[in-house]
Amino acid sequence: MLKKPISTIIFGASLSPHSHGYFALPFCLENTTRLPIHNIRLSLYYSPKNLLTEEMVQRELSQKVRIFPKDFDRQVTVYGDVAYVTYEFPIMRPGEKFVLADPLKVPFHKHISKDISDAEKEASLFERMKRIEHLIDFFPVDIFLYSENCPPQSQRINVMCFNIDSLDDLLKMSAPVLDAFWGGKYPRAGIYLIPPWKKSIKFEFGEIIIPELQKVKGKTTQHIFIENPLEASGGLIDMVLPAWDYYTESGHDVETYYDPLLSAITSHIRKLRAKKSSKR
16 A cells, blocks of 8 residues: 555657647545445546547547546536546445546647746746656646545646656656756755644655557547557656645745744754864
8 A cells, every 4th residue: 555645647658749649547446444435426627628528539530449438427527727527436335446547638749848047946837847858748637536425535636748658768857847846946954943733845656657559540630649548557756745835836945935933943053053063
């Protein structure tokens, strides 16, 4: 059992220009209680540009390909700039598991790669992500899980897709990805006087998925690459992320984000430690 949550899913696939990729976002629901759980609803919220429906598949593909989960009822609604995808399960018995893969659409975008200036470090997370080499898409997926006799749960997952199909090359991308999450301001080694009711950093997992792709001729695009969810390689990587909301907040670091008085005390302790070390 994983002791840290998976907060980021990284797809690695070699796509050609003017093409789309159909990927599968995996989920596993398990009833670990001793009682059956009734009326379960799994809801996913993300950008409509990444939404894939059966109507879209019929419009874009020139041949029939099985993409959507066959045994689950998938309901889709779009309100403005948010797509809502819902799965419902009447009952989940003790020890029972449901595994599904929600299909996503990733259009090929030419990446913008350049060095991030000091001014751009204050930009939003999405602007910083756009400057990572080989990254063709990045978007969050908000997950909500409801049931009749269990408290609701929620989680946000970061989904990103690189135009890379080598595990070694994808592992090299973890450094610029973490740099974008932190805004280039990593915490320095030392003692931090942080209130115990606040978190400074989060220890999480990122999952790398390198799927096996089927190349299909498209009607509206040159080619469409479709993932086979049962054939994929990859693994887990450790991710140390800031505890603040890095989607909307920028320019923070561990030393200045919390109480200024505590930050000043922390800085003073660090100077005393450095002076003591220099005397030795």
